[in-house]
Amino acid sequence: MNKEVEHKFIVEFEQNQNIIHKVCRIYTSNQDAHNDLFQEIAIQLWKAYPKFRGESKLSTWMYRIGLNTAITLYRKSKRSIVTQDFDSVLYRIESTSYDDTEEEQLKLMYKAIHQLNDIDKALIFLYLEEINYKEIAETMGISEVNARVRMNRIKTRLKTILNP
Amino acid sequence: MDELEFLKKDWKKQGADFPKLSYNEIYKIIHKKSSSIVKWIFIICIAEFLFWGLITICIPESTFAIYEKFHLKPFLFITQILHYVVVFVFIYLFYKNYKTISVVDNTSLLMKNILKTRQTVNYYVYYNIVLYILLSVILNAVMFSHSDILIENLMPENPNMDTEKFLAINVVVQIILLAVMCGLIWLYYRIIYGILLKKLNRNYKELESLEV
Structure with missing residues (x-):
C-alpha cells in the first residue's frame, strides 16, 4: 500500500482515536485488554482503509469496524486474562467533579453497562454516541423497530438499577 | 435531569483521560500482526485441507497392492479422480466465501459470512469422513465376500488358523479403528472450534x- 494512503490514514486515525478508545472502554475492563483490543481495531481499520471511499462519514465507518472487531473478530489474548481487572469506571469518575450521589449513580450505570452482553453493549454505545436508530439498525444488521425495542429494554434496565 | 441524559453527558466528556497515541505509535500498531478469529479460521482451514489432502497422498503404494488381487484398482482410480474434483470444488467455495468476509459489513452479515466460510470446511471434513466410511465398507464387503483370496494374502504363513475367527477379528478391528477415528475428529472439533467460535456463536x- 502506498505511503500517501498510509500517511492519510494515520493522520485521520490520530484525530479520531477517541472513538476507538471509547469502544475499548465499553468492551474491556483492564488496561492490557484495552490496549489489545485497540491494536486489533487499528489493524482492522487500516486493512479496510484502502476500500474506504467516503460514502459514509469516517466516524460511522470507524464505529462499524470498531464494534465488529470487538463483538466478532477479537479474541482475548492470554495477557489480558492474567492481569487483574480493575474498575475502569472508578478511575475515570474520580477525575471529574460530581457530587456524591451523581458519582454513585454514574458508577452504578457504568457497572451495569459492563454487565450487558456484547450486542447490548454495542446498542448502548451507539445510543451514547447519539447515533440515530436508522444508523444503529444498519450497523447491527437488524430492523429499526427491533433496535428501538431492545434499546428501550436496556434503558429501563439501567433506570431500574438506579431506582429500584 | 433524566438519568440517561446525565450518563450521555458524562459519556461525551470523556476523552481527556485517554492516552493520546502519536503518529509514530499508530504507525507501529498498524504494522503489527492481526490476531482476529478470521485469521485463525483461515489458518486452521488451510491446515485441514492440507491434512486431508496429505493423508490420501501419504498412503504408501504397497497398501493398494492387495486391492489389485480383488480387481479393485479401476474402482479406486475413478474414486480418486472424483475425489480430487470434489476437493477443488470445496477449495473454490471456501475461497469464495472467505473473500466475502468484510469487516465493513453490518455485524449480522459479518457473522453470517464467517460462519458460512467455516461451514464450507465443516462440509469438507464431513465429506472426507463419509468417503472414508463408504470406502471402508465397500472395500471390506468386496474383500470379505472373497475370503479365500483375503486369507491367502493376509496370513500366508499360517494357513491353518481358524478362518472364521480370523475374519471376525478383522471386522472387529476395522470397526474399532473407525470408531476411534470418528471420536478423535469429534473431540478435535469440540476443542478447536469450541474455543474459537464460542463468543461468535453466542453473539x-x-x-x-x-x-x-
Whole structure:
C-alpha cells in the first residue's frame, strides 16, 4: 500500500482515536485488554482503509469496524486474562467533579453497562454516541423497530438499577 | 435531569483521560500482526485441507497392492479422480466465501459470512469422513465376500488358523479403528472450534433472537 494512503490514514486515525478508545472502554475492563483490543481495531481499520471511499462519514465507518472487531473478530489474548481487572469506571469518575450521589449513580450505570452482553453493549454505545436508530439498525444488521425495542429494554434496565 | 441524559453527558466528556497515541505509535500498531478469529479460521482451514489432502497422498503404494488381487484398482482410480474434483470444488467455495468476509459489513452479515466460510470446511471434513466410511465398507464387503483370496494374502504363513475367527477379528478391528477415528475428529472439533467460535456463536444467537 502506498505511503500517501498510509500517511492519510494515520493522520485521520490520530484525530479520531477517541472513538476507538471509547469502544475499548465499553468492551474491556483492564488496561492490557484495552490496549489489545485497540491494536486489533487499528489493524482492522487500516486493512479496510484502502476500500474506504467516503460514502459514509469516517466516524460511522470507524464505529462499524470498531464494534465488529470487538463483538466478532477479537479474541482475548492470554495477557489480558492474567492481569487483574480493575474498575475502569472508578478511575475515570474520580477525575471529574460530581457530587456524591451523581458519582454513585454514574458508577452504578457504568457497572451495569459492563454487565450487558456484547450486542447490548454495542446498542448502548451507539445510543451514547447519539447515533440515530436508522444508523444503529444498519450497523447491527437488524430492523429499526427491533433496535428501538431492545434499546428501550436496556434503558429501563439501567433506570431500574438506579431506582429500584 | 433524566438519568440517561446525565450518563450521555458524562459519556461525551470523556476523552481527556485517554492516552493520546502519536503518529509514530499508530504507525507501529498498524504494522503489527492481526490476531482476529478470521485469521485463525483461515489458518486452521488451510491446515485441514492440507491434512486431508496429505493423508490420501501419504498412503504408501504397497497398501493398494492387495486391492489389485480383488480387481479393485479401476474402482479406486475413478474414486480418486472424483475425489480430487470434489476437493477443488470445496477449495473454490471456501475461497469464495472467505473473500466475502468484510469487516465493513453490518455485524449480522459479518457473522453470517464467517460462519458460512467455516461451514464450507465443516462440509469438507464431513465429506472426507463419509468417503472414508463408504470406502471402508465397500472395500471390506468386496474383500470379505472373497475370503479365500483375503486369507491367502493376509496370513500366508499360517494357513491353518481358524478362518472364521480370523475374519471376525478383522471386522472387529476395522470397526474399532473407525470408531476411534470418528471420536478423535469429534473431540478435535469440540476443542478447536469450541474455543474459537464460542463468543461468535453466542453473539450471533443473541443478534438473531432480536429479530424473532
